Amino acid sequence: MMVNEARSGKSDVIHPPWLHLLSAFLAMEPSDSLISISKECGGGAITENVQNFIWDKCISKSSNGKGHTPYVKSFLKKVILEIESAGAVVIDELYEQLSIYMTTLKDDGLAKEDSRITKEISFLYPMDHVEARVCQSPRKLVVPLSCSLNMLEGDTGCSLWPSGLFLSEFILSCPELFSLKSCFELGSGVGLVGICLAHVKPSKVVLSDGDLSTLANLKINLELNHTSTLGVECLHLPWESALERDLQALMPDIVLGADVIYDPQCIPHLVRVIATLLTKEKSNSPNSSNGQDCSVDSSILKSEYEEFVLASMTKPVAYLASVVRNIDTYNYFLKVAQQANLRVVDITQNVKMYNFLPYMRSYERSSVRLLGIYCSFH
Numbered sequence: 001m002m003v004n005e006a007r008s009g010k011s012d013v014i015h016p017p018w019l020h021l022l023s024a025f026l027a028m029e030p031s032d033s034l035i036s037i038s039k040e041c042g043g044g045a046i047t048e049n050v051q052n053f054i055w056d057k058c059i060s061k062s063s064n065g066k067g068h069t070p071y072v073k074s075f076l077k078k079v080i081l082e083i084e085s086a087g088a089v090v091i092d093e094l095y096e097q098l099s100i101y102m103t104t105l106k107d108d109g110l111a112k113e114d115s116r117i118t119k120e121i122s123f124l125y126p127m128d129h130v131e132a133r134v135c136q137s138p139r140k141l142v143v144p145l146s147c148s149l150n151m152l153e154g155d156t157g158c159s160l161w162p163s164g165l166f167l168s169e170f171i172l173s174c175p176e177l178f179s180l181k182s183c184f185e186l187g188s189g190v191g192l193v194g195i196c197l198a199h200v201k202p203s204k205v206v207l208s209d210g211d212l213s214t215l216a217n218l219k220i221n222l223e224l225n226h227t228s229t230l231g232v233e234c235l236h237l238p239w240e241s242a243l244e245r246d247l248q249a250l251m252p253d254i255v256l257g258a259d260v261i262y263d264p265q266c267i268p269h270l271v272r273v274i275a276t277l278l279t280k281e282k283s284n285s286p287n288s289s290n291g292q293d294c295s296v297d298s299s300i301l302k303s304e305y306e307e308f309v310l311a312s313m314t315k316p317v318a319y320l321a322s323v324v325r326n327i328d329t330y331n332y333f334l335k336v337a338q339q340a341n342l343r344v345v346d347i348t349q350n351v352k353m354y355n356f357l358p359y360m361r362s363y364e365r366s367s368v369r370l371l372g373i374y375c376s377f378h
């Protein structure tokens with residue numbers, strides 16, 4: 001396909017890089033990323049064709065109340081500057097919209113720090129993914145998410161974090177791991193992981209967070225994504241006060257958590273919660289092998305990863321995605337986890353991950369580690 005064609009044939013399907021441009025705009029990616037994708041669409045320049053697409057598919061749709069106006073205004077300013085400095089012609093629609101914003105929206109700084117925005121995260125299924133192969137067409141999952149402009153609002157739980165994106169990609173990459181399983185998430189934040197889980201046919205999904213304003217925002221996101229019909233529940237669960245018997249009653253097959261290892265003070269509580277959730281033997285899980293198929297000669301075991309996979313057949317396991325921002329905090333987590341008889345295996349390199357977010361250039365996938373955890377006690 002030619003780079004300056006957004007669609008092929010009569011179909012309404014938008015193809016990359018145009019699809020990436022639209023997805024990046026809806027996800028509110030930084031203007032520089034949008035400009036760089038715009039140039040790719042135009043084969044190196046923001047041509048009239050590209051400008052028409054930006055106007056038609058991105059800006060005109062957000063100018064009628066949808067979208068966050070200061071964000072759109074800032075992108076519009078930068079894209080016009082970019083076109084002008086390349087000595088090219090800017091289409092009238094872009095100029096006109098900027099002048100409307102300049103008169104109606106005087107100060108970009110007026111956006112209150114605690115104001116909410118709705119980002120749309122588009123997971124674009126690669127064509128070699130089983131779902132895309134079955135449909136024989138480009139497939140995407142679009143998740144609208146209410147987020148805060150203030151990263152620290154709701155104890156960090158009202159923003160999107162790279163580990164949440166990573167864990168979501170992992171779930172969509174390996175749906176079979178979660179299908180018919182009961183899943184429980186700790187520190188769910190905006191709820192992206194839970195919403196992705198709801199799409200891979202688990203038997204149950206329970207999301208939790210210790211912060212009440214985060215939980216309120218999470219519920220908004222679950223409603224926005226119609227997850228109540230998919231059986232997703234929410235729970236207020238501060239790790240510090242979580243009772244053993246309440247945790248034991250949950251009995252999940254899989255525990256998940258994204259970007260929950262960052263505060264050394266919380267780590268002992270987090271580990272206690274994970275250890276309690278993982279201590280029970282599974283009895284009737286669909287993947288449970290009745291002890292027979294799983295009786296493996298330990299000399300055959302080759303790697304920690306294989307041990308983890310084996311454990312996942314008979315025991316509940318946890319998947320935690322984490323960016324190691326402070327190595328001491330990470331090592332402290334490993335130490336406390338070991339003391340609680342938890343085996344923590346870095347499985348980042350072992351799992352087959354698809355890139356569902358090729359347009360999201362602000363997301364550094366390589367900064368995230370995926371940890372597989374199980375109880376080594378039995």
Ligand SMILES: C[S@@+](CC[C@H](N)C(=O)[O-])C[C@H]1O[C@@H](n2cnc3c(N)ncnc32)[C@H](O)[C@@H]1O
Pocket residue numbers: 154155156157158159160161162163164165186187188189190191209210211214237238239240257258259260266269
């Ligand atoms: C960095 S955010 C990650 C949010 C989400 N998992 C994501 O990746 O987008 C950490 C989350 O853990 C929650 N959290 C932090 N400490 C907690 C605690 N002691 N008990 C329960 N939740 C906690 C926060 O409220 C927040 O939602």
